[in-house]
Amino acid sequence: MSTTTAEPPASAPVYDAVIVGSGISGGLMAKQLGLAGRKVLILEAGADLPPNINEYMQRFYLSPAKVPESPYTPDLFADPARFLLNDPGTLNAPRPTVLTLSADNWQDPKQAYLIQSGPLAFGSTYERINGGTARHWLGTCLRLLPSDFQTHYIDPAKPDWPISYADLETWYGDAEHEIGVSADAADQAYLGITFPPGYEYPMPALPDTLVDQYVAAGVDGLEVDGNPVKVTVTPAGRNSRPYQDRRACGGNTNCIPICPIQAKYDPSITLHAALQTGNVTIQYRTVATEVQVGADGAVSGIAWLQYDDAKGGVVASGTAVGRIYVLAAHAIETPKLLLMSTNGGRTPNGVANSSGEVGRNLMDHPLYLTWGLASKPVYPYRGPLSTSGIESLRDGAFRKDRAAFRIEIGNEGWNFPFGDPTVSLMSSVLDQGLAGTALVDSLNGLYTRQFRMAFLVEQTPEADNRVTLSATETDHLGLPRPQISYSLSDYTKAGFEAARRTADALFAAMGAEQKTDEEPAGGPTTFTYNGERYQYYGAGHVVGTCRMGDDPARSVVNADLRSWDHDNLYILGSSTFPTVATANPTLTIAALTLRTAEGIKARLAG
Numbered sequence: 001m002s003t004t005t006a007e008p009p010a011s012a013p014v015y016d017a018v019i020v021g022s023g024i025s026g027g028l029m030a031k032q033l034g035l036a037g038r039k040v041l042i043l044e045a046g047a048d049l050p051p052n053i054n055e056y057m058q059r060f061y062l063s064p065a066k067v068p069e070s071p072y073t074p075d076l077f078a079d080p081a082r083f084l085l086n087d088p089g090t091l092n093a094p095r096p097t098v099l100t101l102s103a104d105n106w107q108d109p110k111q112a113y114l115i116q117s118g119p120l121a122f123g124s125t126y127e128r129i130n131g132g133t134a135r136h137w138l139g140t141c142l143r144l145l146p147s148d149f150q151t152h153y154i155d156p157a158k159p160d161w162p163i164s165y166a167d168l169e170t171w172y173g174d175a176e177h178e179i180g181v182s183a184d185a186a187d188q189a190y191l192g193i194t195f196p197p198g199y200e201y202p203m204p205a206l207p208d209t210l211v212d213q214y215v216a217a218g219v220d221g222l223e224v225d226g227n228p229v230k231v232t233v234t235p236a237g238r239n240s241r242p243y244q245d246r247r248a249c250g251g252n253t254n255c256i257p258i259c260p261i262q263a264k265y266d267p268s269i270t271l272h273a274a275l276q277t278g279n280v281t282i283q284y285r286t287v288a289t290e291v292q293v294g295a296d297g298a299v300s301g302i303a304w305l306q307y308d309d310a311k312g313g314v315v316a317s318g319t320a321v322g323r324i325y326v327l328a329a330h331a332i333e334t335p336k337l338l339l340m341s342t343n344g345g346r347t348p349n350g351v352a353n354s355s356g357e358v359g360r361n362l363m364d365h366p367l368y369l370t371w372g373l374a375s376k377p378v379y380p381y382r383g384p385l386s387t388s389g390i391e392s393l394r395d396g397a398f399r400k401d402r403a404a405f406r407i408e409i410g411n412e413g414w415n416f417p418f419g420d421p422t423v424s425l426m427s428s429v430l431d432q433g434l435a436g437t438a439l440v441d442s443l444n445g446l447y448t449r450q451f452r453m454a455f456l457v458e459q460t461p462e463a464d465n466r467v468t469l470s471a472t473e474t475d476h477l478g479l480p481r482p483q484i485s486y487s488l489s490d491y492t493k494a495g496f497e498a499a500r501r502t503a504d505a506l507f508a509a510m511g512a513e514q515k516t517d518e519e520p521a522g523g524p525t526t527f528t529y530n531g532e533r534y535q536y537y538g539a540g541h542v543v544g545t546c547r548m549g550d551d552p553a554r555s556v557v558n559a560d561l562r563s564w565d566h567d568n569l570y571i572l573g574s575s576t577f578p579t580v581a582t583a584n585p586t587l588t589i590a591a592l593t594l595r596t597a598e599g600i601k602a603r604l605a606g
Contacts, residue, residue: 015040020288044285057071068257139384141179141236146191151579169195173195286305302325338353339359366539372514373450373451378451380413380447381413403460457499470482488527490529
């Protein structure tokens with residue numbers, strides 16, 4: 001491993017740090033370094049940071065599919081009227097969409113950006129825009145459990161995290177104040193989670209909804225696999241009162257993909273703060289193409305191409321030079337960039353890859369979705385998409401045998417399982433021959449009782465679940481597209497079996513009528529386990545591929561997120577997680593970024 005900093009060409013401007021990606025980790029790093037007086041360049045593949053979200057909102061309103069990607073650039077559709085998707089090969093910075101997860105298009109490179117080799121489909125997507133994937137996140141800000149930093153309960157041969165909960169406790173608090181999290185510390189002190197004495201979240205918890213109250217009244221105190229069931233309000237990166245010059249949540253039920261009043265945090269807030277330091281520059285529509293390594297082993301630059309619009313030509317190229325280099329391009333684009341970086345054959349397996357671990361251990365929280373009708377009106381479609389969940393089942397002795405899960409309680413009725421719940425309800429009542437007042441009364445009685453619960457299942461890290469480079473498919477810039485191999489282990493599938501059993505018990509305890517399709521049709525997101533068929537959904541939690549560790553032979557970066565192979569290269573984001581654990585990853589991404597930023601600031605000052 002080199003311990004030097006490469007010397008740049010004399011003619012190139014030299015930054016203190018060059019960051020690839022402007023998502024939550026890239027934005028937070030830029031802000032922290034900018035506040036410290038350091039000169040920072042961000043290379044961002046997406047278009048300019050807009051002055052407001054009006055264009056995004058217009059695109060969302062007019063989109064024929066209200067999927068997570070619909071508000072953002074590049075446009076999903078070449079022809080919205082015919083529901084014709086853009087060919088990823090014609091785009092300069094394409095990204096995946098959930099619209100390409102059907103049996104007839106998930107492996108069609110003219111529709112699907114990811115080149116999926118199976119045996120199952122990877123179900124989650126991400127953005128390549130200013131602000132990154134947290135543009136369309138839900139806002140869930142859970143901390144990992146202390147036990148989540150260990151893996152011996154799954155397999156003693158799999159390495160633990162090289163850090164503990166105690167190492168992140170203070171940084172979690174800092175991240176919660178950076179984002180603006182609404183929660184109550186007393187509610188969140190479960191399963192070993194601790195807070196400093198007197199700790200308070202930036203804002204009080206959001207109120208629970210009638211759906212939350214109904215579920216809690218029915219299931220609190222029930223026992224599942226030795227654990228008591230308890231509904232708690234979920235910490236949210238969403239304002240319960242005005243914060244950071246943003247208004248309080250107005251209860252719009254479309255947090256995914258966009259909050260129309262920006263009560264929900266997104267990384268554009270951090271990017272604006274970074275730019276206001278006067279020390280941060282963002283170079284838009286700029287795709288990093290190679291991490292260049294000097295003869296001494298240190299990174300010497302990031303080669304880039306700049307384009308004029310989504311399908312336009314290259315207008316500039318160059319190399320960004322800095323003292324420190326930070327990759328924050330998400331858990332699929334980051335390994336793609338590293339694997340592309342062969343440096344004329346001097347790094348034939350890619351940069352930062354002496355371990356062979358770059359691209360491996362791709363994970364998600366594959367999601368088991370359930371839905372039904374409450375025994376009384378709960379008036380869904382009001383409030384954020386989710387305000388409460390069941391976290392008490394995230395740990396226990398059962399983890400030696402099967403995956404854990406958290407349960408997200410949804411306020412948006414049946415919108416998740418059906419996209420348009422009107423279709424399913426209208427067909428059910430029209431089949432009865434209802435009309436007039438009887439039809440209206442029947443629909444009101446059904447709409448007001450809809451709710452859903454989603455089980456986010458822990459997935460094991462598996463070396464064969466990986467990102468490589470397609471040998472045949474490229475984007476419009478001629479860069480190889482990511483090729484994905486993906487499956488689920490029996491340990492994870494056993495978590496689905498437990499999720500179905502738990503859902504049955506919860507619906508029964510509530511006296512609710514479960515409508516979940518327990519015999520889904522076959523397809524790329526279905527599997528059979530112990531004779532039962534299951535369908536899973538992507539949770540949007542793309543994790544792994546550049547794992548941190550304490551052994552250079554088994555990891556890509558160390559506990560400080562610094563490359564074992566290149567002393568001036570750091571990797572941020574969920575790609576560095578050794579496991580997906582049991583919490584949505586964004587808060588941990590932010591906490592790790594702030595911790596790493598402190599180390600980089602000290603290093604640059606030395």
